[in-house]
Amino acid sequence: MKVSVVVPLYNEEENVQELYERLKQALDALESTQPDYQDYEIVFVDDGSTDNTMDLIEQIQKADRRLVALSFRRNFGQTAAFAAGFDYAQGDVIITMDGDLQNDPNDIPKLLGLIRDNDIVSGWRRRRQDPFISRRLPSMIANWLISRVTGVPLHDYGCSMKAYRKEVIKNISLYGEMHRFIPAVATWYGVKIAETETTHHPRLRGKSKYGISRTIRVVLDLITVKFLLSFSTKPLQFFGPVGLLSSAAGFFISLYLTFEKIFFGKDIGGRPLLLLGVLMIIVGVQFIGMGLLGEMMVRIYHESQKKPIYVIKKMLGIRQDHRSGMIEDN
16 A cells, blocks of 8 residues: 655745655655555645745655655645645555644654544644644634534644545545645545544744634634535525524514504604514525525536535445445445
């Protein structure tokens, strides 16, 4: 079996050489620690670096053909870098990690040992070597929130040190900041997820690319993930109940005001309650309309791309040319 290690890099000229040497040492030792994995490749993805990162990668690649290098024309972000790495990786198991030397390549055998019985193995930086206020505290809050919302309890969604089976990660589309939500998104396929403690080193060289503002984007992407997991194939069931409740409330408010006008002769034309009732009816109709439009878009999306709404794990007694859903293995 073959292992691919995907590493996004952005302005890491001070770390790239040492990163490669540590990776090579850990991967060369797999023959003794994980004998099932006899081959490997390193996939460096340069995310539009403005320093000499790509030049150094080119020098390394000339001496080691096991290194695959991709270079973006500009900085597209970590999720795009991971997505490119997944697209070009050839391994049966794909390992991801950061390029700042804070993740330890010596944890790779541990991930490979657990991936035998799982589809995804997620790292946990239990003893994280980052500032508490600016990095660890927001991360703790985000991890708790993501676990509660998605129903996939992990201690460290932000840890880039993860292992994926090829057939799982190749079927997941990434955008935004979605790379951190891969374990949650993958639950749609019915995958088995494990978590293990990994070593985390302090950053010694270079500058961190993460900031507190990233937390806001994570929360927004979390809303997207929750919607996709729960309502991606049935949007009307999300918008419909809200629309019905709003319309019903508006209808009963209007009915009450009509009763007062007819039987008690009260003036209702200038009452704010009348405006509220009309507004709630209009909003309710709009929500139901959004749900119906969403249903049409979902059908167009699935039918035009022939995207299945289910995943088959195994088939017995059925020829391959009769299949209609995605298959993980035979």
